[in-house]
Amino acid sequence: MRTAVVICPGRGTYNKGELGYLARHHADKTEMLAGFDAERRRKGQEELASLDGAPAYSVARHTRGDNASGLIYAATCFDFLAIDRTAVDIVAVTGNSMGWYSALACAGALSPQAGFTVVNTMGTLMQEHLIGGQIVYPVVGEDWADDDARRRELLALVAGIHAPPERHLALSIDLGGMLVLAGDAAGLAAFEAAVPPVQGRFPMRLANHAAFHTALQEPVAGKGRALLGPDLFGEPDLPLIDGRGAIRWPHASDPATLRDYTLGEQVIASYDFTRAVLTAAREFAPDLFIITGPGATLGGAVAQSLIRANWRDMRTKADFQRLQETDPVIVSMGLDEQRRSVTASG
CATH class of the missing domain: 3.40.366.10 (Malonyl-Coenzyme A Acyl Carrier Protein, domain 2)
Known part of the structure; x- marks a missing residue:
């Protein structure tokens, strides 16, 4: 068995x-x-x-x-x-x-x-x-090899975006080789503007999703x-x-x-x-x-x-x-x- x-x-x-x-x-x-x-x-x-x-x-x-x-x-x-x-x-x-x-x-x-x-x-x-929304962004390349340095870099970016009181952005789900981020409109837009498009579809907004797993x-x-x-x-x-x-x-x-x-x-x-x-x-x-x-x-x-x-x-x-x-x-x-x-x- x-x-x-x-x-x-x-x-x-x-x-x-x-x-x-x-x-x-x-x-x-x-x-x-x-x-x-x-x-x-x-x-x-x-x-x-x-x-x-x-x-x-x-x-x-x-x-x-x-x-x-x-x-x-x-x-x-x-x-x-x-x-x-x-x-x-x-x-x-x-x-x-x-x-x-x-x-x-x-x-x-x-x-x-x-x-x-x-x-x-x-x-x-x-x-x-x-309330709010979610966005997905990869922390690994298409070979899926782990990249802790890239993960730390992206999480530091999220923390910086979240720092001003007029913006909210946080890690919603640590999803293997992906970060699911959640926040308000200003926080999500700031992240989208700060990262390069990758793999032809990221950063990707999730339809009908709220800012799950955040304050x-x-x-x-x-x-x-x-x-x-x-x-x-x-x-x-x-x-x-x-x-x-x-x-x-x-x-x-x-x-x-x-x-x-x-x-x-x-x-x-x-x-x-x-x-x-x-x-x-x-x-x-x-x-x-x-x-x-x-x-x-x-x-x-x-x-x-x-x-x-x-x-x-x-x-x-x-x-x-x-x-x-x-x-x-x-x-x-x-x-x-x-x-x-x-x-x-x-």
Whole structure:
């Protein structure tokens, strides 16, 4: 039996190619999906079944925080349940950004329905307030070789831009070979003006994204705490790695502390996805990193994080590709040919 760390993706992973994902892969989860949609109907929101079954993908409709969060959570939760536990021993769970909420449910600290309540509430609050925005910029070249000097240089630039009181800019997510930065309009514009365009698409603004994981989100965090009570949270059944790289162990994790982090620091402070992956690799030494769907965009960030750790002697993209071809270490369930290797039904 292979051991695996499961990684739950965040916002930006349900895109045009994922339209119909729930119907395609999870027609057997209609009862659970109906429970999610009943909650959305009570709040006057469009049902996930309708969004997933739309005749065409719409950026304006499908990337809204109040819609995208629910779609991604449902896909992640259902994919997790589809993993063949007779062939795969899940030793830990983590996630990227919004994927932390999904990880809580997959690890058992939230029930599937409670996890949906948390995700849908926070996604809706983010959309209603839409404070600031996010931008992505690489710290590695196209060979993915680690470049600590470049990382320090860019973070120093961010700190300098943030220094004047009229501008806000901070590290939102350390995402492998990428920095996801967040701030207000002035801070984002200043960064765009200060860095050269690279790789034909960076710096890249993220549509319908707010200044996640920064102090600008304190109003959202406060409203989340007011709406999401402590009764939703419990202890995890599986080890759970948070956005600081800390492990929340079964039978040794206080639900109140877990809630405080989830609706506090996790919302308003930088999310270190790279460290979470490094912790997973070093503490659990899994055979596989399984990235649930939707989408397959998180695979590069996981590989880049492993390269930073010299995991299995990987130092470049070419090293990762050679290993992936001979002895795969990453399985993206958003890719049909890879999901078949970890699910009983394919």
